Amino acid sequence: MTVATLSEGPAILVGYAWRLQIEAEAPVFVDGASYAGHLRLKPSDPTLLAELSSADGGIEHITDTVLELSLTPAQTAGLTPGRVVLDLVRTDLEPDLHLGFLIEIPVMLPVTRGLSP
Numbered sequence: 001m002t003v004a005t006l007s008e009g010p011a012i013l014v015g016y017a018w019r020l021q022i023e024a025e026a027p028v029f030v031d032g033a034s035y036a037g038h039l040r041l042k043p044s045d046p047t048l049l050a051e052l053s054s055a056d057g058g059i060e061h062i063t064d065t066v067l068e069l070s071l072t073p074a075q076t077a078g079l080t081p082g083r084v085v086l087d088l089v090r091t092d093l094e095p096d097l098h099l100g101f102l103i104e105i106p107v108m109l110p111v112t113r114g115l116s117p
Contacts, residue, residue: 011106014079015113018071022103027064034092035059035067035099039075039084043102049084050075059088081109 012018037059039050052058052069060068069086085104090097 009105011108012071012076012079012084013108013110014081015073015077016110017073018076020069020105021062022067022069024065028099029061029064029067030090031061031064032092033061033090035088036091037069037086037088039071039086041082041084043085043087049079052086053091076107079107081107083107 009020010018034054036051036053038048039052040048050071052071054060058070060070062068067088083104083106085102087102088099090099
């Protein structure tokens with residue numbers, strides 16, 4: 001499994017929406033396919049912090065080489081500063097197909113927070 005630490009992508013800011021486009025070198029993201037991913041502190045952690053899926057708009061097909069991942073402010077609100085990990089699975093195949101990579105994403109506490117009632 002390939003592990004990528006985001007050094008150029010956006011960190012997750014606690015309580016704010018987050019988006020990231022991932023790009024493959026080959027056309028591997030099929031239009032109409034379904035994808036899912038789990039956000040955890042580390043791969044072995046049983047606690048699910050957030051779930052992304054094509055069904056809920058958390059994973060969106062952009063092109064055959066680009067997927068956009070997103071988290072809502074409600075999904076990031078409970079995160080703590082540090083790092084989280086995320087991987088992706090294609091769920092419309094039988095059996096499900098793991099895409100073979102893991103992303104490590106920094107989580108930061110923003111200075112401006114608590115604005116919503």
